[in-house]
Amino acid sequence: MDVRVILFRTLFSALLLTLASPGLAQSLTPSETQRVDRTVTATLAKSGVPSASIAIVRGGRIVYVKAYGKQAETGTTRDDAPYQIASISKQFTAAAILLLQRDGKLSLDDTVAKYVPGISGGETITIRQVLSHTAGLEDYWPQDYSFKAMATPVTPQQIVDRWAKKPLDFTPGTQWQYSNTGYVVVGMIVEKVSGQPLLDFLQTRVFKPLGITAYDQDLAIGPGFPQGYGRAALGPVRPVTPAAHGWLYAAGELSMSAKSLALWDVARLDRAVLTPEDWAAQETPVKLTDGTTNGYGLGVFTGAGNGHRFIEHSGEAVGFLSENIVYPDDKAAIVVLTNSWSNEAFKTLAQKLSGIVLKAPALDSADIAALAQARSVFDQIRSGTLDRSRLTENANFYFTATTLGDYRNSLAPLGTPRSFAQMGTARLRGGFVNRVYRVSYPGITLALSTYVEPGSNGKIEQFLIAPTQQ
Template structure:
C-alpha cells in the first residue's frame, strides 16, 4: 500500500444496492465535456474503466461509468458497481475515533499506551499522531504491488506485533510519513473501546445514517461478479486480473469498497457537516503541525489542500487492482469521485483534475472572513492611506511604525489598490504569542503579498509585516 493511493481494499456488507439508476441532472454541454475528459484519459492510460460521481450545490447531479468493468466476459461498467476506494477508507476509521470521542469514551490526545501498551513508545504517541501520520510507526505496505506474504491471511495483531514493535522511524510528532500501520493500530483501538468490529461500528454509526447502502468489506470476502474486477499490468503488457490480498491486510487502512453514489453521499455529509459534531470536523480538517511548527497539510485521514485557489479535502486510494480519487470543495458544496479498476495508474486523479474546472465557478466562493482576517485587512487598508490605529499594537510594534515606516507603507502599498483576496494561510503558537500569515492578491495577477502578525495573549499585535511573494 503506497502513497500513490494509500492502500486499501474492501469488506462484506449486509446492505443491498439502494441507488439503482444513474443520476443525470447536467446540461447536455457539461455532460459532454465530462464524458469526453473521462474517455480521453481512459484511452491514453489504457485503464479498463472509470466510475464517476459529481456533486454540485450539495447534491449528486451526475453518476456515470465508462469502459469495461470486467474483461472476461466483457462487461460494461455501470455506476452501480462497487470498486475499492483504497486509502480513502482511512477517513472512515478516523471518523470512528472521533465518534468515540464524542461519546466520551476516548480522546484523540490519549496516548496509545492507554489501549495498546506493548507497542513501541506507546506512552509518547497519541491517537491524533496515528491519524495524522506523525507517529513514527513504520509503514507495513508502502509498495505499489502485492508482495508474496500478503497473498496469505493476516490479523491486525500480527501486523502490530511485527511493525508496531519496531523502533520508530522518527520521534513522535517531528515528521510526517504516510504509514498504513497507524490505521491498523487505530482500528484495533476502535474495536477495543467500542466492543464492536470496526466495520459493524461504521455500518451502525456512519453508513446507515447516511444511507450508504452498498458499502462492502472486501477484507473479509472478495468483490462479486456484479462488481468491477481489479486489473494489473506488467510494464506495457496486457491487462491481467490483479491478485487479491489475503484477508486481514486491509483492516482499517483500506478495507472499503462502494459505488460512487455512496462515496458522494459521504462527501455531502462532509461539506454539510451533518454527521459529526462541529468540533470533530474541525479536528479532522485541521492540518497537523509538527513540533517545529511545520505544516503537514494533512488532518485526520484527509489531505487538507488548495485546488483551483479554494480549500479542498482530498484523498486517493490504491490497492491491488484499483485506484480511487476523492476531492471535496466545501466552500463550493462540490465534490468529484473517480473510481478505476487498474492499480499503479494516475487515471483517477487525471480525470478529477480535468473535471474540476468544468464544475466549479471561475471565481472561488470564499468563506466569510474571520475576525483575524477582518482586522489584518483593516490595518492594511489604513496603512495604504498612511493611517494606523496605534491602540491595536504593543509598544514595540508602535516603535517599529515610526514616521518613516508609515510613509514607506503608504507610498509602496497605495498604488496596488484594494486587495482582491486577503486570506489567512497559517496559524501557530510561538514565543507565547499566536503567529498568523495572510496571503494577499491584487488586480494585477503578478502582484502578491504576505502579511505576518504576532498577537499577544491580550490581543495586542506585536508584529505586522508586509512581505513580497515571488
C-alpha cells in the same frame, strides 16, 4: 502502498492552476454532461485503464453518477458497482475515533498504550499522532505492488507484532510519514472501545444513517464486483490477484460505489453525522513540534489552489486507484474510482472533471487589461509582427529572429484560438506580476506564462508558450 496518495496531494495544487470552467450551477448542463462523457471516454481509451466510475456533487447535491468501460472479465458495467477505495477509508476510521470521543469513551490525546499494549513508543504516541501520520510507526505497505506475505491471510495483531514493535522511525510529532500500520492500531482501538468490529460500528453510526452501501473489500471480490487490473511497464493490461484477507483492514478496508462515497462528501458539506466541531477537527492540519505542517489532518489532506479550498484523499488497493476531492466553499465534490493500479488516469480525471465543475475565480480590472494585452501580443507573435517596444530588454534579448520565427511558423498554422483564458490568480515574483493563460485549439492546448512589470504600462519580461495536456 499509497505512494500515489502522497504524490497526488503535492501535485494537485499545481494541477488546479490549469482549470478552466463555466459558472457554477446546481446541475450539469447538457454541454457539461457531454464534456464529462468525452473526458472519461477519451482518458480511458488513452490510458488503457479498463473502467472508471465517477460521481459529481454540485450545489451540495449529487448531480451525476456514471460508470464507464469494463469492470470485470464477465458481467455488465453498473453505475452502483462497489470499487475498492483503499486509503480513502482512512477518513472513515478517523470518523469512528471522533464519534467515540464524542461519546466520552476516549480522547484523541490518549496514548495508544492505554488500549493496545506492546507498541514501540506506545506510552507517548497519541491517537491524534497516529491518525495524522506523525507517530513514527513504520509503514507495513510502502510498496506499489503486492509483496510476498500478502498472499497469506493476516490479522491486525499480526501486522502490529511484525511492524509496530520495531524501533520508531522518528520521535513522535517531529516528522510526517505515511503509515498504514498506524491505522491498523487505530482500528484495533475502535474495536476495543466500541465492543464491535470496525465495519459494524461504521455501519451503525455512519453508513446506515447516510444511506451508504459499504462492503469489506476482502469480500467484494468475484461475480458482481469490479475486478482489479495491472500492467507491467507497457505490456498488456491483465487481471491481478487480490491480496489475501486482512491486509487493508482499518487502513483501507472499504469497497463502495462512487455514489455512496459522494453521499459521504455531501455529509461533509452538510456537517451531518459528525458534529461541525468534529468535521473541523478532521480537516485541521496537524502541526509538528516545529510548528510546520504538510496539510494532513485526521485521515484527509487539505489545501487550496486556483482560489478553491479542497479536502482530499486518494486510495490504492491491489488493482485499484481512486480519488475523492471535496471543495467545501464551492459545495462541490469529485469522486473517481478506477480498476487499474498501473496508470494515473484517476488523477487526470479528477483534475479534468474539477475543471468542468468548478467556478473560475472572477478576474479583476488588472487581470482583464492583462488578458487583452496577452491576447494582442499572442496574435502579433503568430503573425510575426511583434511590437518590441512593449518588451523589456531581457524579453527582446530572448526573442531572437530564430525564436520569433519558430513561434510564428508553429502557431500560425493553428489559426485563431478557440479560447484564451487566464488560469488561476496573478502572483508576484522577482518584481514582476506572473499570470498563466490557457490557449485552446481543437486537438491541442497551449500554456502561456507571462511576467509583466507592475502597473498599467508595465513592459513584458516573459512570454513563453508550451504545449500542455487538454
